[in-house]
Amino acid sequence: MTDGDFDDAAALADDAWLDALDPAGDPLAQALATYSEAVSVAAERRAAAMGPIDLAALQAAAGVTPPRPKRGTGAVALFSTVAAAPPAWGAIALVGGAVVGTLGLIVGLGIFLNPAPVVAPAPATVTQVARTTAQQSTSTGPTAATTAPATTAAPVPPAPPVASAPPTVALPVPTSTNIAVPRKTTTKPATVTLRTTAAPSSTQPQSTSAAPTGSASTSSAPTPQPSSAMPSGPSSPSASTTPSAPSYWMSVYRQVAHALDALNPVGRPPTDAELKSAESSLRIAQDFLSNVRRKECDPAGTCPPDVAAQLTAAQADVDAASALLAKRRAEISGTPRPSASVPSGSAMPSGSALPSAPISPSAPVSAPASSTPSAPASVLPSSPVSISASPSPAP
Amino acid sequence: MKRTEEEVSLVLQAREGSQSALADLLALYRSRILRFCIARMGDVDAAEDATQETLVAMVEAVTRFRGDASAFSTYVFGIASNKVSMAQRAGGRRPVPTNDVAVLDQAKGEAPVRGDGRLDLLDQLPDRDREILILRLVEEMSAQEVGDVLGMSAGAVRVAQHRALTTLRAQLAAKAVTR
Numbered sequence: 276m277t278d279g280d281f282d283d284a285a286a287l288a289d290d291a292w293l294d295a296l297d298p299a300g301d302p303l304a305q306a307l308a309t310y311s312e313a314v315s316v317a318a319e320r321r322a323a324a325m326g327p328i329d330l331a332a333l334q335a336a337a338g339v340t341p342p343r344p345k346r347g348t349g350a351v352a353l354f355s356t357v358a359a360a361p362p363a364w365g366a367i368a369l370v371g372g373a374v375v376g377t378l379g380l381i382v383g384l385g386i387f388l389n390p391a392p393v394v395a396p397a398p399a400t401v402t403q404v405a406r407t408t409a410q411q412s413t414s415t416g417p418t419a420a421t422t423a424p425a426t427t428a429a430p431v432p433p434a435p436p437v438a439s440a441p442p443t444v445a446l447p448v449p450t451s452t453n454i455a456v457p458r459k460t461t462t463k464p465a466t467v468t469l470r471t472t473a474a475p476s477s478t479q480p481q482s483t484s485a486a487p488t489g490s491a492s493t494s495s496a497p498t499p500q501p502s503s504a505m506p507s508g509p510s511s512p513s514a515s516t517t518p519s520a521p522s523y524w525m526s527v528y529r530q531v532a533h534a535l536d537a538l539n540p541v542g543r544p545p546t547d548a549e550l551k552s553a554e555s556s557l558r559i560a561q562d563f564l565s566n567v568r569r570k571e572c573d574p575a576g577t578c579p580p581d582v583a584a585q586l587t588a589a590q591a592d593v594d595a596a597s598a599l600l601a602k603r604r605a606e607i608s609g610t611p612r613p614s615a616s617v618p619s620g621s622a623m624p625s626g627s628a629l630p631s632a633p634i635s636p637s638a639p640v641s642a643p644a645s646s647t648p649s650a651p652a653s654v655l656p657s658s659p660v661s662i663s664a665s666p667s668p669a670p
Numbered sequence: 671m672k673r674t675e676e677e678v679s680l681v682l683q684a685r686e687g688s689q690s691a692l693a694d695l696l697a698l699y700r701s702r703i704l705r706f707c708i709a710r711m712g713d714v715d716a717a718e719d720a721t722q723e724t725l726v727a728m729v730e731a732v733t734r735f736r737g738d739a740s741a742f743s744t745y746v747f748g749i750a751s752n753k754v755s756m757a758q759r760a761g762g763r764r765p766v767p768t769n770d771v772a773v774l775d776q777a778k779g780e781a782p783v784r785g786d787g788r789l790d791l792l793d794q795l796p797d798r799d800r801e802i803l804i805l806r807l808v809e810e811m812s813a814q815e816v817g818d819v820l821g822m823s824a825g826a827v828r829v830a831q832h833r834a835l836t837t838l839r840a841q842l843a844a845k846a847v848t849r
Contacts (some may be wrong), residue, residue, distance in 0.1 A: 286828035289835050290813055293806050302842055303835065310709075310792060311807045318705035321714055328700060328725070330693045337730040 523563070527589045530560035534596045538603050545603050553600050560593050681742045684732050692732060696725055699743075702809065703750045709804040710754045712793070720757050724750040744818040747809065751801065751819060792838070799834035802827055 298305035334340070534553035538545050545553070567586060572578035578586060677698065683691030703724050707717035727749045735745060792800060798820070805816045813831070814824040822830075 283825070283829075286825070286832035289832040290828045292835075293831065294812075296807070302846075303838055306838075306842070307792075307803075307807050314705055314709045314808055317708050317714060318701055318717075321708070321718060322701045322704050325700070325704075325718065328693060328696045330689065330696065330729075333696065333726055333729045336726045339730055339733075 523567070524585055524589065527560045527563045527593070530556040530563065531589075531592050531596050534560070534600065538596070538599050544607055547607070550600065550604050550607070553596070553603075557593055557597050557600060560589075560596075564589055564593065677743075681732075681735075685735055687733065692729065695732070696728060699728065699746055700725060703746065705808055706747060706750055706804060707754055709808050710751075710801060711757065716757060716761070720750065720753045723753045723757075727753070741818065744811075744815055747805065747811075747819045748821075794841070795834050795837060799830050799837075802831050803834050806831060 292304075296304050296308060298308040534556035537549040537553035537556070540546075540549060564586060567582065568576075568578065571582045571586075677695075680691045680695040680698070684695050700721060704717060704721045707720040707724075708714055711717045711720065724746070728746055731745075731749070735742060737745060792803070795803065801820065802816055805811045805819060806813070811819070812824075813827040816822070817824045817827045820827070
């Protein structure tokens, strides 16, 4: 046995002695036990005097920020928050989220599969057209005034009267619901210029419709708006009857509007095809009106007041459009055509409440054109261009 | 040293960032560290300061601790040993036991330990040998654990504690003869 082996054995023996320290009988063991106990008591008392551990202060002293729970972003963060919440709230949040999501999906699918129906497109279209044309007429006023010299009382007076006076048309405004405004008048100055050069003087009129001077007012004649055929609204008394329903009058209006669109192309005179289309549309509109008279009016021609008013307004629009058709046709062909092919309101029963067309204030200024006898005489209140024509074709 | 499953669990949770587990772990180790520091330094106030510094180092190091959870105690006492050494070097003085222990003994109705002169023998030991005995006696660490704390082998710890105990026995025998 070497010294090292002896030392290792002694060390192991002391190690075992320390592990099983027994103070009894051994002064060193007793002293070590007493020392250990005294130190433990002192530490416990001092620790009790130190109070609870201030974790925040320790972390602040260590420069360590409290770590946050690891969470993802977006939905992961949401579910992490929900999972970190108390069980009851987590379950409620999950169930609520699922319900809301399902409802949203159902609503979305419902909207996608059943889009909202378009409600009453016709009146909305009429209103839009009326507003648009009103704006056009407002902006057209100064242009017409510059091309045509002002005459008398008319806001934008027509050209001086000549023998072959242009087919100035006075459109009737029988009811207060009429919205008669010119359409697309800004496109007409080009045509006016051509005819002006073609008709240098009033002694040599090119045609009955040719303006002798720069009569932009006549060339840009206001287009009658058939809105008079449209009832004022669903509360109209005639709206309840079948033939006088708004949809029926709207059919008339659409036909007249179609005809007017064909008669007033943008930037050019209407073509023959457009004239034929306008004529066809006016004929259909006239057939509508005739059908109304046949159904609503008695054989003597007496119509209910509301129907009569609607008929009067619609017939006036059809007549005005027919007059414009005749004018356009005359402009193109160079030969005046006294009346449109569409029969005017002559079919109106004598007993109808069609009033006599009022005469425009500008009517005396613009001489009545003998070449356009069928054009109804009326007034466009909102039109900057007032035109006159032959008396109303009222029966 | 006795470890419980609770201590290992607290270490694992504190390492993952649990604030409550960290607080519990600090409360568990504070008394132990304070006991070790009092035994090492003798001055309760200085021991408390060293304990606070050790706890601060624990808070900073717990999230970085990647060793075995069962070895966390040796890791902490290694920190505490370094803090005590740093405090003693900064103070430029050897550990001088105060009268705190004697006062405590008096409060308990016991004779002052220091009056017996037995702690004087412990105080005369070299720092390393004294520290080894403190860890073995007060903290009830094994030789292997003491070696882990102090960076020594278990055999070196046993040899050092054998040397320290031999010295203590000789001093006690000498005092007994002088009396």
